[in-house]
Amino acid sequence: MKRVYANSVIEVVDLDxxxxxxxxxxxxxxxxxxxxxxxxxxxxxxxxxxTVSLAPRCPEISVAFMLWAIDVAREIFEGK
Structure with a gap:
């Protein structure tokens, strides 16, 4: 699925x-x-x-983006 954050289209993949x-x-x-x-x-x-797991090639992530993504992940996990 795709979600938009600050004018960027982010790929969000839910994996088991x-x-x-x-x-x-x-x-x-x-x-x-x-x-x-x-x-x-x-x-x-x-x-x-x-927990959060960063890809080895990921040098840094903004706090704002991380908080947004955590909120999205929680919505997905809780089925909202």
């Missing part, structure tokens, strides 16, 4: 990892392939146990 049981909601900016990270929820865990 069958091997580990984790759910990952990934955010990538197609115009900047270095900007990619995921909110990861362990199998059977609640939202309070979610």
């Amino acid at each position: 990892d069958v091997a580990s049981g984790e759910r990952a909601i990934e955010f990538c900016d197609p115009s900047n392939t270095d900007l990619c990270f995921a909110v990861v929820i362990p199998e059977g865990a609640s939202w309070s146990e979610a």
Whole structure:
């Protein structure tokens, strides 16, 4: 799915990892392939146990973008 943040179209992918049981909601900016990270929820865990995983090539992410993405991930996780 695509979401818009500050005039950028962000690819948002909701993945269930069958091997580990984790759910990952990934955010990538197609115009900047270095900007990619995921909110990861362990199998059977609640939202309070979610973590953020940055792609190794991602040098930094603005706080505003991270907060926006976390809100989007929470909406997706909670099915809103």
